[in-house]
Amino acid sequence: MRAAADRSAGIVAYRILLPLFLLAVLCKPDPDLLLDYCVADTSAAAASLHLNGLPCIDPAAARAEHFATAALSRATSPSATAFGFNVTLTSPAASLPGANAQGLAIARVDLAPGGMAPPHTHPRASEVALVLAAGSGVLVGFADTSYRLYTQLLRAGEAFVFPKGMVHFLYNMDVAAPAVVLSGLNSQSPGAQLVPLSTFRTEPPMPEEILKKAFKINGQDVHRIQRNLGG
Numbered sequence: 176m177r178a179a180a181d182r183s184a185g186i187v188a189y190r191i192l193l194p195l196f197l198l199a200v201l202c203k204p205d206p207d208l209l210l211d212y213c214v215a216d217t218s219a220a221a222a223s224l225h226l227n228g229l230p231c232i233d234p235a236a237a238r239a240e241h242f243a244t245a246a247l248s249r250a251t252s253p254s255a256t257a258f259g260f261n262v263t264l265t266s267p268a269a270s271l272p273g274a275n276a277q278g279l280a281i282a283r284v285d286l287a288p289g290g291m292a293p294p295h296t297h298p299r300a301s302e303v304a305l306v307l308a309a310g311s312g313v314l315v316g317f318a319d320t321s322y323r324l325y326t327q328l329l330r331a332g333e334a335f336v337f338p339k340g341m342v343h344f345l346y347n348m349d350v351a352a353p354a355v356v357l358s359g360l361n362s363q364s365p366g367a368q369l370v371p372l373s374t375f376r377t378e379p380p381m382p383e384e385i386l387k388k389a390f391k392i393n394g395q396d397v398h399r400i401q402r403n404l405g406g
């Protein structure tokens with residue numbers, strides 16, 4: 176009796192648990208792309224390249240400066256921009272070579288008085304935004320996939336997390352004082368897609384019928400919004 180029970184326990188372990196374990200270990204998701212898409216280069220020249228991010232320099236030639244940047248120390252001018260915000264994002268190619276392949280980037284967001292980073296997503300990164308300076312506060316928020324909205328008014332020194340891929344915004348509530356936000360992102364290529372532009376300012380334009388039906392508006396509304404967004 177006992178031996179039979181042991182045997183059947185063994186069978187459960189080998190026939191069921193082992194395959195489940197192997198499935199869990201071997202079936203990892205694909206690594207995340209650093210780009211919106213990656214059309215395969217099938218030329219002979221590309222066959223010898225093996226990359227994840229940018230190619231690397233000889234490690235012996237690395238210096239401390241490669242891991243430092245002053246790119247975020249400079250205020251940018253957001254006043255003349257369409258929404259009143261201007262972003263400086265570190266880039267391994269231009270401003271922070273030591274961050275290559277580390278899975279991170281830092282962004283400085285300058286918000287004009289009353290300025291906003293309109294609803295947008297970062298398809299490849301979670302973000303934590305820290306308000307460095309603000310007058311009456313920065314209103315931030317994101318919508319999850321069930322369309323629940325989370326908002327918070329942040330004062331200087333306060334931070335907020337935007338989960339990966341969620342539509343989110345930052346709005347400088349102060350009509351007189353600019354605001355500065357510093358964001359950490361867990362991709363060196365977070366990508367950004369602004370909702371107003373990805374609907375009303377694509378190239379070529381999204382068919383008018385689609386916009387009319389999606390937003391329950393008429394053709395005049397479509398053209399007005401396109402004009403307002405600089406189209």
Ligand SMILES: *[C@@H]1O[C@H](CO)[C@@H](O)[C@H](O)[C@H]1NC(C)=O
Nearest residue numbers: 250251252253255256261262
């Ligand atoms: C963002 O700020 C920089 C530096 O002040 C400026 O050169 C650039 O024109 C600004 N961007 C826009 C879209 O105005």
